[in-house]
Amino acid sequence: MDAAVIVFPGSNCDRDIKVALAQSMGKEPHMVWHRDADFPKVDLIVLPGGFSYGDYLRCGAMAAHSPAMREVVARAGKGTRVLAICNGFQIATEAGLLPGALMRNAHLQYVCSDVNLRIETNQTEFMAKYRPGQVVRIPVGHADGNYQADEATLDRLEGEGLVALRYCDPNGTISSAANPNGAARNIAGVYNDERNVLGLMPHPERLSDAALGGTDGRLMIDSLVEALS
Template sequence: MVAVLVFPGSNCDHDVYHAAKHVFGQDARFVWHKEASVGDADLVVVPGGFSYGDYLRAGAIARFSPVMKDVVRVAGAGRPVLGICNGFQVLCEAGLLPGALLRNASLRFACKDAHLRVESTATPFTSGLDAGEVLTVPVAHGEGNYTADADTLDRLEGEGRVVFRYVDAAGEAVPEAAPNGSARNIAGVANAAGNVVGMMPHPERCVEALLGGADGARVFQSVFDHLAAGDGVAA
């Protein structure tokens, strides 16, 4: 079962639900932020939006929602957890991922397609992808500027925990390819175990060719194949 968290201000929860249930045929359920458990979820997705209106800073209040205690438990048990955009911010605030997301360097909201190079295939969300391949996935955020201290960035690089990196159409990680000024063009990272991934781009918005591209479907197919191989969830 796919648990899709819902906070006051979430606006991509239905996109994730549609991708899981209607595109991939999975059992998907909304889980309200005040609930104490995500139930028997095989996969937890913390979706994008503006949880609690992004007051204080993005994700800062959502991380105290009752349901997040169970998300921490699920992550500790090794089950896949994906944070998308605001969800990435929430996971960082909850301490499940290192670093923080700051205001875009341009101080402007970024809404465009971005090219992402797959840097690691050692996560459930990328195990079905090829290292070095480039996906086109939309971004839509005002606070997507990933930052961490130099030691943390070096550790993430050295441990293969940078999952996605912004690149140009040729696959080069030039500074202007990052729509937000992220350190080292980082678009997504994983925890040490690899089961928790946060990414700023929105794969749930490009799961059908009718929408102009389906590269995001590769991310979901990867995790569903991973679950199918591990505990019988339908692929």
């Protein structure tokens, strides 16, 4: 399996996901600067967390129009898998890879903490090593993670099994108290229609090694490596 991490000015989790990918793949991914649309053919593209372009204008809005992103959109349309984490999720929605938008957190404060997440489906290459309904612990760190979409879109995502993760309590119960940012229906991550693009606000790379306090996030990366190798 070959992977590429797109690096934007303001990315700050690119090295984290590079280390996590190398740990699972046994080799390092390509690190692709945002101006470089001519990067090697890969099985997986990762849009990392951070603050691309300093979050000016709107989170992810400027990065979505970079040369590398135009290539990412083209490759995703042909089936290449894309994992969009935190700021990467924001970029993916701005680029039209995923429905909906990421708004300012409902409490208007930055949130940085571990959260509990319920796996809604494992019928994708991203989640094969999890169990449906399994509760995992993965950190978040964002000011604009409040996922919103119109009711028709939310109903469609629910009905077609495109909701990947939801914020929950340790028992898997979905509640407003377990929602760190006000996201509609406690949604923490969604797929595109073809299920080859996953956007999520939690950072699996931040909990991918026992030395970091847990390995719940590594299962996502291992799922992809096993499926695409």
